[in-house]
Amino acid sequence: MSIERQEIEKLATLSRIAIGEDTITEVSERLSSVLELVDQLQAVNTEGVEAMSHPMKATQRLREDEISEINQREAFQAVAPDTEDGLFLVPKVIE
Amino acid sequence: MHNLTIAELVTGLQSKEFSSVELTQHFLARIAKLDANYNALITVTADQALKAAAAADERLAAGNAPALCGVPILHKDIFCTNGVRTSCGSKMLDNFIPPYNATVVENFEQAGAVVLGKTNMDEFAMGSSNETSFYGPVKNPWASDSVPGGSSGGSAAAVAARLAPGATATDTGGSIRQPAALCGITGLKPTYGRVSRWGMIAFASSLDQGGPMARTAEDCALLLNCMASYDDKDSTCIDREVPDYSATLGDSIKGLKIGVPSEYFSEGLDPDTEKTVRTALAEYEAQGAELVEISLPNTGLSVPAYYVIAPAEASTNLTRFDGVRYGYRCEDPKDLNDLYTRTRAEGFGDEVKHRILIGTYCLSAGYYDAYYGKAQQVRQLIQQDFEKAFEQVDVIMGPTTPSPAFKFGSKGDDPVAMYLEDIYTVATNLAGLPGMSVPCGMVDNKPVGLQIIGNYFDEARMLNIAHQYQQATKWHSLAPEGIA
Numbered sequence: 346m347s348i349e350r351q352e353i354e355k356l357a358t359l360s361r362i363a364i365g366e367d368t369i370t371e372v373s374e375r376l377s378s379v380l381e382l383v384d385q386l387q388a389v390n391t392e393g394v395e396a397m398s399h400p401m402k403a404t405q406r407l408r409e410d411e412i413s414e415i416n417q418r419e420a421f422q423a424v425a426p427d428t429e430d431g432l433f434l435v436p437k438v439i440e
Numbered sequence: 441m442h443n444l445t446i447a448e449l450v451t452g453l454q455s456k457e458f459s460s461v462e463l464t465q466h467f468l469a470r471i472a473k474l475d476a477n478y479n480a481l482i483t484v485t486a487d488q489a490l491k492a493a494a495a496a497d498e499r500l501a502a503g504n505a506p507a508l509c510g511v512p513i514l515h516k517d518i519f520c521t522n523g524v525r526t527s528c529g530s531k532m533l534d535n536f537i538p539p540y541n542a543t544v545v546e547n548f549e550q551a552g553a554v555v556l557g558k559t560n561m562d563e564f565a566m567g568s569s570n571e572t573s574f575y576g577p578v579k580n581p582w583a584s585d586s587v588p589g590g591s592s593g594g595s596a597a598a599v600a601a602r603l604a605p606g607a608t609a610t611d612t613g614g615s616i617r618q619p620a621a622l623c624g625i626t627g628l629k630p631t632y633g634r635v636s637r638w639g640m641i642a643f644a645s646s647l648d649q650g651g652p653m654a655r656t657a658e659d660c661a662l663l664l665n666c667m668a669s670y671d672d673k674d675s676t677c678i679d680r681e682v683p684d685y686s687a688t689l690g691d692s693i694k695g696l697k698i699g700v701p702s703e704y705f706s707e708g709l710d711p712d713t714e715k716t717v718r719t720a721l722a723e724y725e726a727q728g729a730e731l732v733e734i735s736l737p738n739t740g741l742s743v744p745a746y747y748v749i750a751p752a753e754a755s756t757n758l759t760r761f762d763g764v765r766y767g768y769r770c771e772d773p774k775d776l777n778d779l780y781t782r783t784r785a786e787g788f789g790d791e792v793k794h795r796i797l798i799g800t801y802c803l804s805a806g807y808y809d810a811y812y813g814k815a816q817q818v819r820q821l822i823q824q825d826f827e828k829a830f831e832q833v834d835v836i837m838g839p840t841t842p843s844p845a846f847k848f849g850s851k852g853d854d855p856v857a858m859y860l861e862d863i864y865t866v867a868t869n870l871a872g873l874p875g876m877s878v879p880c881g882m883v884d885n886k887p888v889g890l891q892i893i894g895n896y897f898d899e900a901r902m903l904n905i906a907h908q909y910q911q912a913t914k915w916h917s918l919a920p921e922g923i924a
Contacts, residue, residue, distance in 0.1 A: 360800045363785035382856050385744045386814050396816035400632050400872025420539040426769035436773050
């Protein structure tokens with residue numbers, strides 16, 4: 346199964362990864378070859394088989410809604426690309 | 441000192457034959473002198489290591505030393521280390537210094553281990569050759585033109601080259617067992633949920649599991665004793681008592697029923713590798729085990745199912761790398777969308793980008809049921825194969841990889857050829873089962889690994905089985921040329 350150029354552009358938008366014009370063909374070829382591999386699944390009869398969500402059928406546990414961590418904003422923001430007054434800075438969104 | 445096992449180092453430290461500072465200096469000197477040949481380490485933490493070694497020596501002198509007090513180890517660069525750069529093999533995290541420790545790192549700190557540095561790996565653990573690392577490939581200590589395996593290739597090469605006696609690693613589709621096999625060391629991927637994943641950078645959350653690498657099963661037991669723990673911070677961690685993995689190493693394996701799946705000895709397996717693995721199975725027979733032919737009929741579907749599930753989960757996990765809160769940010773973004781798309785285009789390498797795109801495709805509207813849903817159903821079938829097998833046998837054995845270490849670039853253009861490297865290892869991740877690789881021979885002067893797959897939480901028995909083999913054979917103690 347091959348992936349069309351338009352589809353690659355849509356995937357690039359959905360995944361927020363810029364893909365250069367010069368690499369679209371290569372990306373399309375690689376993705377197509379992986380899809381060919383995974384398309385083997387389509388031939389398997391899985392009627393009535395439950396999709397597996399956890400190997401031991403464990404479920405998410407609940408806990409009391411109590412504070413367990415202290416605020417470490419300064420430590421966390423020390424590794425950020427750009428901050429100001431305790432806020433993460435990004436390019437202007439609204440003119 | 442670098443040829444001693446962790447068990448021997450513990451004895452030597454406790455009987456004051458040598459100090460932790462001496463030991464740490466010795467390994468740091470080896471890393472400084474030899475790692476240029478292998479590129480196994482991304483970061484060396486010499487100052488912190490020497491400080492930790494001095495503290496360990498004080499505790500050893502005071503007589504209240506914990507289990508691994510003063511033993512030098514390495515952490516795969518996927519485990520967050522407080523104050524020490526944690527790159528995950530990616531340009532995206534080249535500047536990332538975590539403000540906290542992973543639970544695994546914390547556990548080793550509590551046990552008194554000394555961390556020498558962080559090991560190289562495939563970018564975000566996506567690869568079977570270490571060729572996708574931003575820091576360049578790791579070279580196999582047995583053959584410098586060949587790959588060490590991946591993604592934990594740095595940890596495996598470092599242990600094989602005696603740059604450290606043990607290391608942490610992670611396994612999503614074979615990333616502990618395959619490099620362990622290719623580098624001639626022992627590695628164990630525990631049951632899903634046995635080791636905390638908190639602070640371990642996520643790749644595919646339903647498959648990822650941390651585990652130990654060392655030269656012997658006895659050493660892996662010592663490392664797992666410390667690594668395995670229940671952790672409130674990881675909601676997938678299973679609340680179950682951690683046994684003493686060292687206590688049962690000496691048990692007899694007489695009467696052990698070993699399942700030998702015909703699908704693991706079929707087309708695609710290198711004949712010399714097969715011969716080597718069959719010889720290992722015969723050794724088990726000689727020790728009183730019984731070989732039982734079994735079938736895991738859905739084995740062939742494990743690679744296709746894996747390459748839907750792993751990229752799908754990776755595509756969601758890796759959305760967090762957006763250039764806003766930490767890690768790489770592109771220069772002069774013109775707006776927010778440009779910031780996201782260019783940061784991710786420049787920060788991720790090709791393999792990671794391709795997997796994110798594949799994963800996004802499998803999860804996108806209209807395709808979810810056909811791909812992710814279907815793969816999760818097939819996963820159930822694969823697990824049922826194992827359930828049936830374990831009704832008949834105690835443990836399953838076969839090759840870890842189809843052939844010994846391959847040459848750099850030899851699978852470069854075809855992603856599917858590289859993915860098939862995982863053909864014998866991914867099924868255990870899909871089923872959540874524990875698996876290990878043990879050195880069992882040499883082909884063309886390159887190591888071959890015997891894979892041992894156990895039932896859920898059967899790590900103690902697997903380590904016992906591997907240890908008994910290592911008592912009777914010498915493959916685990918061979919060293920690459922120029923190392924000893």
